[in-house]
Amino acid sequence: MQTQRICLWSGPRNISTALMYAFGQRSDTEIIDEPLYAHYLHVSGAMHPGHEEVMASMQTDWTEVIRDVILGPCAKPVLFMKQMAHHLVDVDRTFMRKTVNILLIRDPKEMLPSLTKVIGIPSLKDTGLKTQAQLYTELQEIGQSPPILDARELLLSPKDVLSKLCVRLGLPFEESMLSWEQGGHRSDGVWAPYWYENVHRSEGFVPYQPKKEPFPKVLEGVLSECLPYYEILRADAICSDS
Numbered sequence: 655m656q657t658q659r660i661c662l663w664s665g666p667r668n669i670s671t672a673l674m675y676a677f678g679q680r681s682d683t684e685i686i687d688e689p690l691y692a693h694y695l696h697v698s699g700a701m702h703p704g705h706e707e708v709m710a711s712m713q714t715d716w717t718e719v720i721r722d723v724i725l726g727p728c729a730k731p732v733l734f735m736k737q738m739a740h741h742l743v744d745v746d747r748t749f750m751r752k753t754v755n756i757l758l759i760r761d762p763k764e765m766l767p768s769l770t771k772v773i774g775i776p777s778l779k780d781t782g783l784k785t786q787a788q789l790y791t792e793l794q795e796i797g798q799s800p801p802i803l804d805a806r807e808l809l810l811s812p813k814d815v816l817s818k819l820c821v822r823l824g825l826p827f828e829e830s831m832l833s834w835e836q837g838g839h840r841s842d843g844v845w846a847p848y849w850y851e852n853v854h855r856s857e858g859f860v861p862y863q864p865k866k867e868p869f870p871k872v873l874e875g876v877l878s879e880c881l882p883y884y885e886i887l888r889a890d891a892i893c894s895d896s
Contacts, residue, residue, distance in 0.1 A: 657728040663739045663789055664758035665782035667768040669805045670736050671853045677734040678839050679830040684730045687843040689723045694741035703848035711844045716745045739782035755793055757786050759887050760805035762880035764865050766873045783883040804891040809862035811894030818892050833858040
């Protein structure tokens, strides 16, 4: 059996965990949570919450991660891997020729204030948006047409957007993707207590609600850096019919 290996290249605070949970409900799919996270912490020196726990729980050598995890054994027809685009520091990306790749984006006006609650004032690099834009170009150059999901569109109409995504992936849509039990998933990384509080309280995709708080002035500089990359990607994102 040949496994379809799907990499979701997201930025932080982009409902990527909810999307991973959705695929985790499928009858044909195994999920893996951020296999390159320990590598990223090791090479970047970033001091994220739970840094030592993450480093102790996973392989830090990206070559081993690709060989043993991303391209490693899988007992199911589909392997869905939630990945952070900014984790691709010093990683040879040629393995993406063997994976199906998806990009998940979120309006930085909504993502940046959320990100500050976990890591303080973020930089463009922390958002992954520039890397996502580069990935989009690189994947097109090797003949791929990676689907792009915008978090807002997905929350506006989960069934519609997921159905369209499944068509792009050549998979049947399953109604089970729309709901899950509260409390997390057995595949959660050890960093879940620091990042996944909201999704652990959920039983499905939470309806989209625009931010009501004024955008923090301290983030205006990084917002101006993020917006051009977001707009490029948003132009090709799957849209809901709502």
